[in-house]
Amino acid sequence: MTSPPLPARLSVVVPCFNERANVAPLVARLEAALAGIAWEAVFVDDNSPDGTAAAARAIAARDPRIRCLRRIGRRGLSSAVIEGALSSSAEFVAVIDGDMQHDETRLPLMLTRLAAGEGDIAIGTRYAKGGDAGGLAGGFRQRLSRLGIAFAQLFLPSPVSDPMSGFFMMRREHFEEIAPRLAGSGFKILLDLLFNARPPLKVIEIPYEFRARAFGESKLDALVLAQFAGLLIDRVLHGAVPLRFIAFSGVGLVGVIANLAALAAGRALGLGFSPAQAIATVIAMVVNFQLNNSLTYRDQRLRGARLWRGLALFLLFCGIGAVADLGIARTLYEDHNSLTVSGAAGAIVAVVWNYAISATLVWRTR
Template sequence: MSSAVGVADGNTGAEIVSAPQIAAGKSAELSVILPSFNEASNIPILVGLLDEALKGIDWEAIVVDDNSPDGTTEVARKIAQHDPRIRVIRRIGRRGLSGACIEGILASSAPYVAVMDADLQHDETLLPKMLAELKADDTDLVVASRKVDGGTVGEGLSSIRAWGSNIANGLAQKLLNVTLKDPMSGFFMVRREKAEALAPKLSPQGFKILLDLVSSANGTLKIKELPFTFRERQHGESKLDTLVTLDYFGLLLAKYFGDVVSVRFLMFGLVGASGLVVHLLALRIFLLGDMEFNLAQTGASFVAMTSNFFLNNQLTYRDRRLRGTQALVGLLTFYAVCSVGVLANVGVANLMYADPAYWWLAGTAGAIMGAVWNYAASSALTWRKS
């Protein structure tokens, strides 16, 4: 076993602890997957904490970075130059915690893999206990839970986020028959062969990889939950925003309907539902302004398309998100490809608009007619894979 080596990191000022424990020619027993985005300040600290917590265990950490602009990849690679236990995957053109976790797990050859955040909110001292549980009996998955006796959200979640997490937990348990007390946890350890077997069923989108893993297994995984306290973030900012709520509901619906349709399509549909509300509000405002119905319906359609574009760009296609001039070009493209949908929208709505009292029915029918075309065309052209 090598002795510890301290290396100063020029970007963060933190000391990188390098103490390779994997003997020459011996593979890791445990891979710790660290999905990251803008975690340059936390990675060196976390490596030091893992080094301390996992003494006596042959481990490796796989940093899966979504091309962070703060230099997370460079910081992790600098550590890897001195510590062979650290590996780095840099993802370009792809974003999202679930996808990063899946790629990290598939890159591992260790019999056990742990997934934890790189923001220091997960308690690394729990890892040896989780590993011991997997090795002691026939348990397939060990989850660090905030909801079992002894576990708590601590100071890691605001009261609003804690409230939202409780609602999300309840929906997952009721809709998907998930027995986990904390299916929203992002901290767990699993036998690699079990995760690899389920990988083709998992969605690379979204943030709730554990929920996806458990629901995709359909009760075949033997699970144990251990209590832990969710820490407060010390450096950087949370990657979760309000739009993640739609993302989560998309995953719930996809799993509820047996993955018949993709999460991305359902996300597009949820955004489209919000666009329908925008469409009807705009249509009502235009009609109250004595605008002729065809013109009002057309105007409302473009208002809704604009709303849908920006929501889809932020959420549905966050892994292909358009920025700057690309976003402007994308918006114009979105208008163009959806124009056929608008023609169908206006035509159907006009046929149904026989009575002013049923303006909402005519508007809804027209909006629905353009939905399928909008999804197919925008996926192929506006947010096409590079």
């Protein structure tokens, strides 16, 4: 009779998207780094087209320490980490990227220091003395990353040199306690955890060298900064307004600017006010659609035929919204004679209407 294997002391959560070539090498590295520790790893893959899940499952089929969580119709680094962590039960939970950019040889040190009670969370940091941000592709990414860190410090209870890190370890009990309060959208799970911990987590910083990517490509880009701004706004508003609505309204504001610019250009080209405004409205709606598709609804981005269908629906319904907006503004203007009140009321009705249409008809969740 064989006895069941020892339960894991450490669950390593690995969010991955299009990382097929990295799965097997990462498992080998974890195995080497974690010798002598009872560990398990959960690969959380959002149904990558490159077959990452199949690669992870093939290893899981012969190694009981490995599991694969394949999520369908979903995208998102934060939610992948949350679900991976909640699907496990070891005393300690670590998160490490699936692209081998993080230094897995630091995991035992994180575990030792946490177990010794030196802190509540051990954060792998690229910036503390001894760390290295060399693997961050391009100077632009580095500047962006530094800017984000400077902003985040303003909101953190105690300074953390790399609050955008995707490499950390904590006690499960803390994670489970904070989990219900996490926003869960976007890319910055660590920041989300630090913001929502009550009382604040005591941080242990573990410097490491951020490696260059060997296989595959980065999924994070400048748009991440916008999502990050959203997280900070959410923090200021204490979650009273959904993040998506904030993003949607921000995009709407850009649309208003596009509208005014196009209107001015049309007038300068000698068009009458009404035709210039009509053309400017359509241009603004297309800009809004494009930005919402790549930003607000990044996780449900429409492509191909669905993109054209979405654009048509968006133009149709937001066009109706624009006409209603004008009507409301005009009626209020006639009643109150105040341009600001009527303009603002019209804009609020339009943004709520457009948001409702977008969320239910254009980018509806499958």
